Amino acid sequence: MPKVPVGLTAEGAGLAGDRVVAAGSTARVLVAATARALSGTDCGDLGHPTPLSRFTGAPEPVRRAAANRAAGRVALTPAQAAEVDAERVARWIVDQYPRRRYPGLVLGSAHGSAAHLAVALGVPWLPAAFELTAHWTRGAVDRPRAALDHGAAFAARLLAGNSDVHVRQIHCPASRGALAGATVALAVRWRRLPAAYTLFLADRLEPGAAVLLLRDARTWPVLDEGRGHSFQVGSPASGLEPVDFHPDAHALRQVLRSAGGDGAHWEPPEVSAPQGHAEHGVESGFELSARDWTGRHGHPLHQVLFPQPDALSAATADLYRRWLRRSGKTGDRLVVECGRLLDPWQVVRAGMVPYWCENATRRRVEGVEWWLAGSEPFSSVDVLPEPPGVRSPALAGLPQWLAVAAFGRRRRSLDRGSARGYPVSSVPTRRATEVLRNQPYDLPVPPPLRVAEAVDVLRDTGAHQGLLVS
Structure with missing residues (x-):
């Protein structure tokens, strides 16, 4: 493999952040x-x-070909792997926030409720990882061993210029469909706070401002040989279990058939850790680095571990309801968001309670159903189901989404634009904005919460959900 020239990813070099992040x-x-x-x-x-x-409405082969062409236009080539600069990506992230002092910070695992928490607190959210995709020109959705070989070569080029990251490769035809055979998906996780983050904290945090670290505690079988690159077949986000990715599993055969593959070729590599952290986990070094920096600079750090996305979604929704009611609002209007279909500003502007579903799998939709069944009723429930763009036996059908909307006492709405073509269509984030703009205003916006208040509410409401707050 060609050696990466020294200094290739120095200040000002490398690909721009918006080109790297998927x-x-x-x-x-x-x-x-x-x-x-x-x-x-x-x-x-x-x-x-x-x-x-x-x-x-096109036949599956036509849809798969279109998906592969679209993915190929934005995926990185092997030659571009050496141009990835994780530090430049971190600078691109922090530069998106308004330049002012903040009373706190949220960082860690990617979760829609992280954005809602940050907005309620009036603070930024910084991810502990970013995702990218790489070309796999002669790939095959049903050959995970070949995916591992291709991803490992790409990761080696990337790691040569980025010693402070770990690269997790995810081969999951259940959640990515045919794209799992056209590109490889990589989660690049920082092993310590990048310099851009520490500079942001030093320049933008008010004295004594608290930091909230969110950590996804889900586990999954992983192959990790200690070279900075690890590999997992399947994902907890697929809505399936690890056993469902066994060559003899009926669910796997359904998934591969839908994605244009053949179960006869499915030979996953042996795992080294049956219970490793899944792709949205936070590297232990990142957590230790954040704890060290905040301790040395007088900023309290609170950690929130969630065993499933539903736990943080439910606790955040309960927090919003309390926050709204404390400000004299009803807190009786709920919006159930899904995936990329969210808009924190419109939620606050309308005085609504947000519950975020990670995706459209039955497991995640059952999570909101259970929470609604045990909550004080809402007068209105608006549901925004994001079509995943693939077919899978783990997906929730529209009747299940309609059952969620049915919890509304007066208003029950399932967005027709999102439901049209479900589950194989594609809906942009701005669809959520278009729907929420039609909600009546409920101004003024409540005063921002303090981090200490939010921690107390999360600890109180999330304990029975398995949320661990320290």
């Missing part, structure tokens, strides 16, 4: 949404219809 990835959307909300604007400019929106 378009539509969770972390990228959440940073953009949070930064806009702190500037007093919504997400009306986020996301545009993809080429796939023109192929909703």
Whole structure:
């Protein structure tokens, strides 16, 4: 493998952050949404219809070919791997936020409620990782071993110029469909606070401002040989279990058939850690680095571990309800967001309670159903189901989404624009903005919460959900 020239990723070199970070990835959307909300604007400019929106009713092979072409246009080439500069990505992230002092900070795992928490606190959210995709020209969705070899070569080039990151590769045809055979998906996780983050904290935090670190505690079988690159087949975000990715699993055969693969070729590599942290986990070095920096500079650090995304979503929704009611608002109007369909500023502007579903899998939708069943009723429930763009046996059907909306006492709404073409269509983030703009204003916006208040509420409301707050 060619050696990376010394200094290739020095200050000012490398690819721009917006070229590196995958378009539509969770972390990228959440940073953009949070930064806009702190500037007093919504997400009306986020996301545009993809080429796939023109192929909703087309045969599967046509849709797969269109998806592969679209993915290939934005994925990084092997030659560009050496030009990835994780520090430049960190600078690109922090530069999106308004230049002023903040009373706190939220950072860590990518989760829609992280954005809502940050907006309620009036503070930025910084991710502990970012996602990118790399070309796999002769890839195959049903050959995870070949995916591992290709991803490892790409990761080696990237790691040669970025010693402070760990690269997690995810081969998951259940959540990525045919794209898992056209590109490889990589989560680049910082092993310590990047310099751009520490500078941001030093320059932008008010004296004594608290930091809230969110950590996704989900586990998944992982292959990690200690070279800075690890590999997992499947993902907890798929809505399936690790056993469902076994060659003999019926669910796997369904998934591969839908993605244009053949289960006969499925030979996943052996794992080294049956219970390793999944892709949205936070590197232990990142947590230790954050704890060290905040301790030395007089900033309290609170950590929130969530065993499933539903736990943080439910606790944040409960927090919003208390926050709104304390300000004289009803707190009786709920919006159920999904994936990239969210808009924190419009939620606050309308005085609504947000509950975020990670995706459209049955497991995540059941999470909001259970929470609603145990909560004080809402007068209105608006549901924004993001179509995943793939078919999978783990997905929730529209009747299940309608059942969520049915919890509303007076208003029950399932967005038709999101439901049209579900589950194989594609809907941009601005669709959530368009829907929420039609909600009545409920101004003024409540005064921002203090981090200490938020921690107390999360500890109180999240304990029975398995949320661990320290």
